[in-house]
Amino acid sequence: MSESIKCPYCEEYVEIEPYDEHYEDCQEYECLNCSKNFELYAEPTIDYSVVGKADCLNGGEHEWRQKTGSPEFYFKGKYICNDCSATKTVEEELATKAEMDDYFNRSNS
Numbered sequence: 001m002s003e004s005i006k007c008p009y010c011e012e013y014v015e016i017e018p019y020d021e022h023y024e025d026c027q028e029y030e031c032l033n034c035s036k037n038f039e040l041y042a043e044p045t046i047d048y049s050v051v052g053k054a055d056c057l058n059g060g061e062h063e064w065r066q067k068t069g070s071p072e073f074y075f076k077g078k079y080i081c082n083d084c085s086a087t088k089t090v091e092e093e094l095a096t097k098a099e100m101d102d103y104f105n106r107s108n109s
């Protein structure tokens with residue numbers, strides 16, 4: 001059984017072979033038609049949908065955005081790419097011990 005997905009680059013419908021195993025994460029996929037790379041996201045139902053163009057997988061720059069969440073300091077200096085599932089950590093921007101202490105002191109009192 002194979003499925004068709006629409007390539008975000010050439011907009012052709014290309015056949016893909018579903019993975020045997022169940023993946024929850026994005027999968028990098030190379031278009032059979034234009035050889036561009038992009039990511040596929042496997043829905044729990046094993047329907048595939050295209051995440052979008054991922055120029056960073058084709059020799060371009062990652063589109064970094066700051067991760068957010070709670071507690072806030074935990075995500076300081078942590079970035080995730082908008083277009084693919086790459087992550088990076090900027091050491092200089094990580095929360096300092098003082099900031100962490102401050103957070104825990106505040107929540108304990």
Ligand SMILES: [Zn+2]
Pocket residue numbers: 007008009010011012031032033034035036
């Ligand atoms: Zn294509």
Ligand SMILES: [Zn+2]
Pocket residue numbers: 054056057061062063081082083084085086
């Ligand atoms: Zn990327």
